[in-house]
Each structure stands twice: as C-alpha cells, then as structure tokens.
Amino acid sequence: xxVRVDAQRNAAxxxxxxxxxxxxxxxxxxxxxxAREAGVGVGTVYRRYPDRDQLMAAVLADILAExxxxxxxxxxxxxxxxxxxxxxxxLAVRTAQNAGLSGSLDQHGGxxxxxxxxxxxxxxxxxxxxxxxxxxxxxxLAWQEVLRLTGAATVQGCVLGLEPxxxxxxxxxxxxxxxGLRAGG
Amino acid sequence: xxVRVDAQRNAAxxxxxxxxxxxxxxxxxxxxxxAREAGVGVGTVYRRYPDRDQLMAAVLADILAExxxxxxxxxxxxxxxxxxxxxxxxLAVRTAQNAGLSGSLDQHGGxxxxxxxxxxxxxxxxxxxxxxxxxxxxxxLAWQEVLRLTGAATVQGCVLGLEPxxxxxxxxxxxxxxxGLRAGG
DNA sequence: CGCAAGTGGACAAGAGTTGTCCGTTTCTCT
DNA sequence: AGAGAAACGGACAACTCTTGTCCACTTGCG
Numbered sequence: 001x002x003v004r005v006d007a008q009r010n011a012a013x014x015x016x017x018x019x020x021x022x023x024x025x026x027x028x029x030x031x032x033x034x035a036r037e038a039g040v041g042v043g044t045v046y047r048r049y050p051d052r053d054q055l056m057a058a059v060l061a062d063i064l065a066e067x068x069x070x071x072x073x074x075x076x077x078x079x080x081x082x083x084x085x086x087x088x089x090x091l092a093v094r095t096a097q098n099a100g101l102s103g104s105l106d107q108h109g110g111x112x113x114x115x116x117x118x119x120x121x122x123x124x125x126x127x128x129x130x131x132x133x134x135x136x137x138x139x140x141l142a143w144q145e146v147l148r149l150t151g152a153a154t155v156q157g158c159v160l161g162l163e164p165x166x167x168x169x170x171x172x173x174x175x176x177x178x179x180g181l182r183a184g185g
Numbered sequence: 186x187x188v189r190v191d192a193q194r195n196a197a198x199x200x201x202x203x204x205x206x207x208x209x210x211x212x213x214x215x216x217x218x219x220a221r222e223a224g225v226g227v228g229t230v231y232r233r234y235p236d237r238d239q240l241m242a243a244v245l246a247d248i249l250a251e252x253x254x255x256x257x258x259x260x261x262x263x264x265x266x267x268x269x270x271x272x273x274x275x276l277a278v279r280t281a282q283n284a285g286l287s288g289s290l291d292q293h294g295g296x297x298x299x300x301x302x303x304x305x306x307x308x309x310x311x312x313x314x315x316x317x318x319x320x321x322x323x324x325x326l327a328w329q330e331v332l333r334l335t336g337a338a339t340v341q342g343c344v345l346g347l348e349p350x351x352x353x354x355x356x357x358x359x360x361x362x363x364x365g366l367r368a369g370g
Numbered sequence: 371c372g373c374a375a376g377t378g379g380a381c382a383a384g385a386g387t388t389g390t391c392c393g394t395t396t397c398t399c400t
Numbered sequence: 401a402g403a404g405a406a407a408c409g410g411a412c413a414a415c416t417c418t419t420g421t422c423c424a425c426t427t428g429c430g
Contacts (some may be wrong), residue, residue: 178365180362
C-alpha cells in the first residue's frame with residue numbers, strides 16, 4: 001500500500017504553507033490559518049501533524065536544512081572572507097525572512113532538530129574562525145557573537161516609525177555590518 | 186474640584202504598566218493584562234483610556250519624549266561623531282527595549298504623535314548630516330538609512346536558536362555597527 | 371461626618387482556536 | 401470499469417482569551 005500521490009502533494013503543500021505562515025506570523029499560527037493557506041481542509045493538517053510540536057519540528061527542520069547547505073557552500077569557498085561573507089549574508093537574509101520566528105529553537109523540536117542545529121553551528125564556527133585566522137575578520141568577537149549579529153538584518157525602525165523600505169532590501173545593513181566586521185578597519 | 190491624589194497615582198501606575206507591557210508584548214496587550222501589571226482593576230484602566238488608540242498614543246508620546254531629549258543632547262555635543270554615536274546608541278537601546286513595538290507609528294496616535302515624530306526625525310537628520318559633513322560618518326547612506334540601522338540592535342539569532350545573551354547586552358552589535366558607519370574604514 | 375469621585379472585579383457578549391467526526395471525493399488495484 | 405480503501409474537507413461543539421459594562425464598595429476632601 002504505497003502512499004497515494006494526492007496525499008504526498010497535500011503533505012508538501014501543508015509544509016510549504018506552514019513555513020510561509022510561520023515566517024510571517026511566528027509559531028503562533030492557527031491550524032485553520034495554515035489549512036487555508038495550503039488550500040486544504042483542517043482535517044488534513046491535523047491528520048498529518050497531530051500536534052503542534054511535530055508541525056513546528058518539520059518546519060524548523062526544513063529551514064535548518066537550507067541553512068546547513070549554505071554553510072557547506074561557504075566552507076568550500078577558497079577565499080576565507082568570501083566564504084564568511086556568503087554565510088553571513090545567507091544567515092541574515094534567512095533570519096529576516098523568518099522574522100516571525102522569534103522564540104528560541106531549543107524548546108521546540110526533538111533531538112533531530114538539536115542535531116541539525118549543532119551541525120549548523122559547528123560549520124559556522126569553522127567558517128568564522130578560518131576568516132579570523134587568516135586575518136580577514138576582526139578577532140575581538142567570539143564566533144557566537146558574530147553569529148548573533150546575523151539577526152541584525154531584521155531591522156525595523158520600530159520606535160521611529162520608519163517603514164521597512166523593502167526597495168533597498170537589506171543591502172545597507174549588510175554593507176555596514178560587513179565593513180564593521182572586516183579586520184583592520 | 187481638584188483631581189484626587191489617588192487618581193493621579195493610579196493614572197501614573199497605569200501608564201507605566203502600559204509602557205512595560207507594550208515594550209514586552211507589543212501593541213496587542215489586553216486591558217486586563219495592563220490592569221494586572223498596574224495593580225488596579227480593569228475599570229480603572231478603561232475609565233482613564235476609553236479606547237485603545239488613546240492608551241497607545243499616551244505610551245508612544247512618553248517614549249518619543251525620551252528619544253527627543255536624547256537627540257537634543259546629541260546635537261549639543263561639540264564633537265560631531267560623539268554626538269552621532271550618542272544618538273545612535275540611545276535610539277538603538279530604546280528600540281531594543283521596545284522590541285515588542287514592531288508596528289509602524291503612523292497608524293497610531295493623532296497629530297500630536299506625528300508632531301513629536303517629526304521633531305525627532307528632524308533632530309536626528311541634523312545630527313547625522315553634521316557628522317557626515319565633517320567627514321566622520323560614511324556618506325554613502327542617506328540619513329534615513331542610518332536611522333533604520335538603529336533597529337539592528339534588536340538582535341536575536343532567532344533561526345539559529347542562540348539565546349539573547351543579555352550579559353554582554355548590545356555592546357558587540359553596537360561596536361560593529363559604529364565601526365562600520367565610521368568614515369574611511 | 372457626608373458625599374462625590376474613584377475603584378475593583380464579576381460578568382455577559384463576542385472573537386478566535388482547537389480538535390473531532392463523518393459524508394463525500396479521489397486514488398489504486400484488479 | 402468497478403470496488404474498496406485511503407484521504408479529504410469543512411461543519412461543529414468545546415474552550416480560551418478579550419472586550420467593555422455595571423454597580424456595590426471604598427476613599428479622599430471639604
């Protein structure tokens with residue numbers, strides 16, 4: 001009894017919809033919202049993911065897989081700064097895209113998620129420390145601090161009431177951050 | 186018939202509680218939550234602020250007043266970079282403190298808020314352009330872009346699952362941003 | 371002391387979410 | 401093509417959270 005093709009297609013739709021919804025509105029999205037976004041009935045979503053944790057774990061796993069791919073790519077760059085810059089930008093953009101996801105990962109997802117996260121952090125550390133060793137990246141920050149800075153691309157002039165300015169995207173922020181991170185400024 | 190002293194005290198408590206609640210949870214906080222935080226009954230909150238807009242306008246006015254004071258102080262610094270640095274840091278920290286306040290200011294508050302906002306933006310523009318004119322601040326960003334960068338201090342390694350690290354506070358972020366903003370890096 | 375202003379919190383109404391259930395539709399295998 | 405199993409959708413009841421009102425009670429002030 002192989003899995004029916006319509007079931008597979010719906011599963012994919014639900015996951016994609018969940019990712020979009022979570023990215024936009026955070027972990028708090030309702031099942032009905034996800035179902036509507038996916039164009040399926042709520043029952044279908046509940047059947048696939050009987051509880052919230054499973055759903056969120058699936059979403060997180062999906063996001064993390066992309067990030068890990070970027071980190072591998074960064075590590076394979078010959079030029080240490082270029083690799084770092086690629087990773088940093090990639091993480092920043094992804095973080096911004098998933099801005100709704102403000103809660104920590106630790107509380108959600110099981111050991112599989114923890115493993116992916118561990119892998120991503122390990123790769124990132126290598127990319128960062130290689131750039132530091134080669135004297136391209138400032139050394140007065142620990143790799144964790146550098147990683148934390150990737151979140152800075154999620155910029156909003158919130159108290160000021162400046163609109164996000166999606167026209168220029170994250171360019172100004174990333175330029176300034178990378179200039180500030182480069183060694184020997 | 187002067188205003189009773191207990192009424193005044195409660196009004197202050199409500200405003201303070203509202204600020205705390207809004208800073209933590211955004212504009213969406215419930216009246217009951219604010220009342221509980223303030224240690225008063227809901228009725229008291231409703232009497233003081235019959236509708237949401239009035240409450241939020243009061244909160245925003247309070248925050249903006251602080252920011253305007255900082256901007257004035259920045260403008261009175263003799264050294265242009267020092268002034269800029271002061272303003273930037275002040276805005277960044279306030280923005281981070283009110284991270285819950287992600288919506289734009291425009292939709293809330295009446296003309297009074299708009300006026301305060303206008304005043305703050307005008308002062309900020311002067312601080313920024315003075316630093317640029319004196320060749321201390323990089324010129325390839327418009328003053329609006331520079332201001333937008335203040336939001337970057339609200340850093341969270343959200344997708345990565347790094348905890349906020351309140352121990353070091355915003356220091357690393359601000360250091361890197363300011364280094365990246367300084368002219369002639 | 372008296373009374374008007376102010377207070378607190380119970381309460382009803384409404385909005386939004388959760389999770390289930392079952393009649394109907396859609397696939398797959400023969 | 402036809403039968404049977406698998407999957408689907410969305411109505412629905414239970415529940416949670418918020419709003420906003422109302423009134424018996426308390427408190428500051430003259």
